Each structure stands twice: as C-alpha cells, then as structure tokens.
Amino acid sequence: MSRLADTRADTVQAYVEQLCLDRGPGALLPGERELAAHCGVSRMTVRTALEQLMARRLIERRHGAGTFVRRPTPAQPLMATSFREDMRRRGMTASSRLLWWDTVVADTELADRLEMPGGERALRVCRLRLADDEPMTLETLHAPCSRVPGLTGHDLDGEASYYDVLATRFDRHVAQGTQSVAPVVLERRDAELLGVPAGRPALRFVRTSRDQRGEVIERVESLARGDRYLIEMDIIPPAGALR
Numbered sequence: 254m255s256r257l258a259d260t261r262a263d264t265v266q267a268y269v270e271q272l273c274l275d276r277g278p279g280a281l282l283p284g285e286r287e288l289a290a291h292c293g294v295s296r297m298t299v300r301t302a303l304e305q306l307m308a309r310r311l312i313e314r315r316h317g318a319g320t321f322v323r324r325p326t327p328a329q330p331l332m333a334t335s336f337r338e339d340m341r342r343r344g345m346t347a348s349s350r351l352l353w354w355d356t357v358v359a360d361t362e363l364a365d366r367l368e369m370p371g372g373e374r375a376l377r378v379c380r381l382r383l384a385d386d387e388p389m390t391l392e393t394l395h396a397p398c399s400r401v402p403g404l405t406g407h408d409l410d411g412e413a414s415y416y417d418v419l420a421t422r423f424d425r426h427v428a429q430g431t432q433s434v435a436p437v438v439l440e441r442r443d444a445e446l447l448g449v450p451a452g453r454p455a456l457r458f459v460r461t462s463r464d465q466r467g468e469v470i471e472r473v474e475s476l477a478r479g480d481r482y483l484i485e486m487d488i489i490p491p492a493g494a495l496r
Contacts, residue, residue, distance in 0.1 A: 261294045265302035268292055273311055278324040278385075282312065324387070324481070345384040349413065352446070354378040354406025356398055366461065368469045369397040378406040381446055382475075388447045390458075391476040400425070400470060415471065425470055430462035439476065447478050454479035 265288060272282055283291070288299045303320060306312045313323045356374045357363070364371040375395050382390040394415065396404070401423055409415055419425040434456055441451040458475040 261292070261298045262302040262305065265292050265294060265299050266306055269302065269306055270311065273322045276322055278322050280322045281318075282320045282322065284319065324385075346386075348383050348386070348411060349409060350381040350383065351406050351410040352379040352381055354409075359397075363395065366469075366472050367395060367397050369399070374398045376401060376404055376406075378409055380406075380409060387481075389478060389481055391443055391446055393474045395472045396470060400468060419464070419470060425464040425466075427462045427470065428465045428467075430460055432458060432460040434458055436479070437476070443476055447476070449478060449480070456482055 268291070269282065269288070273280075276282070282288075285296045285299045285303070288303075289296045292299070303312065303314075307314065310323055312320055314320050355377055357377050359367065359369060359371055359373055359375045361371050363375060364373070367375060369375070376398050378394045380392050380394070381388055382392055394409075398404075401419070404418065404422070408418055416427055419427070437455050437457045439447065439449065439451060439453050439455045443455075444451040444453060447455075456477045456479060458473070458477060460471070460473045460475075461469060462471045462473075464470045
C-alpha cells in the first residue's frame with residue numbers, strides 16, 4: 254500500500270473510531286458506501302481501514318446485518334471471584350435470570366464431587382448470567398443443602414451474588430477452588446438462551462470451590478459465549494528458570 258493510501262486509510266480509521274466513541278458499544282456503523290462518500294476515498298480504502306479496525310477488535314461485522322461497534326470482551330481471570338465482580342472490573346453491570354431450580358438426591362457421582370454423603374439432597378440452580386443485559390454465560394450450580402440450609406434459586410435471581418449470600422447468611426467464604434476450561438460447540442437450546450446461532454463455539458468452565466472450613470460449597474458448570482470471553486492468567490516462572 255502506498256503512503257497516500259495509508260494516509261487515506263488512517264483518515265477513515267480516525268473517523269470510525271470517533272463514531273465508535275460517540276455511538277457506544279453495539280451501535281450500527283455506516284456502510285462502506287456512506288463512509289467512502291463522507292471521507293472522499295474509495296470503497297477499497299474503506300474496506301482496508303475497517304479490516305484493520307476489526308483486527309484491533311474495535312468493530313465487528315455481522316453477516317447480513319452490517320458493521321457494529323464491538324462490545325467489550327470481558328476477561329475470565331483464573332481466580333476465585335464472582336461473575337458480578339468480574340463484570341464490575343470490566344465496567345459492566347452483572348445480573349442473573351433464574352431459569353429453574355430444584356433439589357435432587359445426590360447420586361454417587363454428585364456426592365463424590367460435592368464430598369457429601371450419598372442419598373442426601375443437593376440444591377441445583379440454573380441461571381442465565383448477563384452483562385449490561387446481554388447474555389454471557391449459562392450456569393448450573395450444585396451445592397449440598399446441608400451446607401446452605403433454606404437457600405433456594407429465588408435467592409440468586411436478579412443481581413444477587415451466591416458468594417455474598419454465602420458470606421452474609423451462612424458465614425462461609427470461598428477460600429480455594431479448582432477450575433477447568435474446555436472448548437465446546439453450542440447445541441440449539443443452549444445457543445438460543447445465549448442469543449447466538451447453534452453450532453457457535455463456547456467455553457465450558459467447571460469449577461469446584463471450598464470454604465474456609467475446607468468443605469466443598471459449590472460445583473458450577475458454565476457455558477460462556479466464545480465471542481464474548483477471553484481467558485486471562487498470570488504466568489510466573491519457577492525460581493531460577495530464567496537465569
């Protein structure tokens with residue numbers, strides 16, 4: 254690309270970046286023809302500028318719909334923080350929509366995972382987690398009823414945080430946990446709840462957490478939209494490894 258072409262593409266980028274700031278996340282941007290006319294450049298130059306902005310994750314194209322200001326991609330830190338706290342750190346407002354809840358008699362597998370006697374009951378809550386009212390994750394929580402007596406799914410609807418409820422009602426605080434992450438493809442029902450087409454990629458998180466007494470207080474399985482999540486972790490080399 255010539256220096257003049259670079260300059261023209263930079264002009265388009267600067268204009269579109271300002272539009273992104275003015276209109277905000279999720280807003281529809283003008284089409285290539287309109288941008289070319291406004292900036293006095295060719296559509297090829299506009300296309301080049303938009304591709305560069307997409308590479309910087311500032312905008313996104315949706316087939317058949319147009320070009321939009323990209324919403325922030327929240328990072329999922331590998332640490333024991335609540336969904337609400339994760340979203341707050343990203344400048345987003347978290348909420349939950351209760352889909353259903355019940356209690357189940359723990360079979361051998363579930364009892365082992367929750368480290369509770371088989372045959373006792375476990376709370377099971379399925380929630381849709383949202384950030385700025387946009388679906389982000391589909392979450393199923395299991396917890397031993399004996400460790401959270403009287404808790405129901407209705408206690409975790411709206412803006413309620415399970416970790417806050419644990420602390421205020423049961424004097425239990427998450428002290429340690431393990432989490433695995435694996436890529437999956439969304440089936441139709443899950444995709445509909447998350448507001449994306451079936452077959453889209455997603456991340457499956459499975460987390461088991463213990464409280465200050467060393468007791469398992471939750472096992473959570475979450476499906477997170479692959480287009481809205483970024484895994485974030487600290488990398489610390491062992492002592493002497495970089496010498």
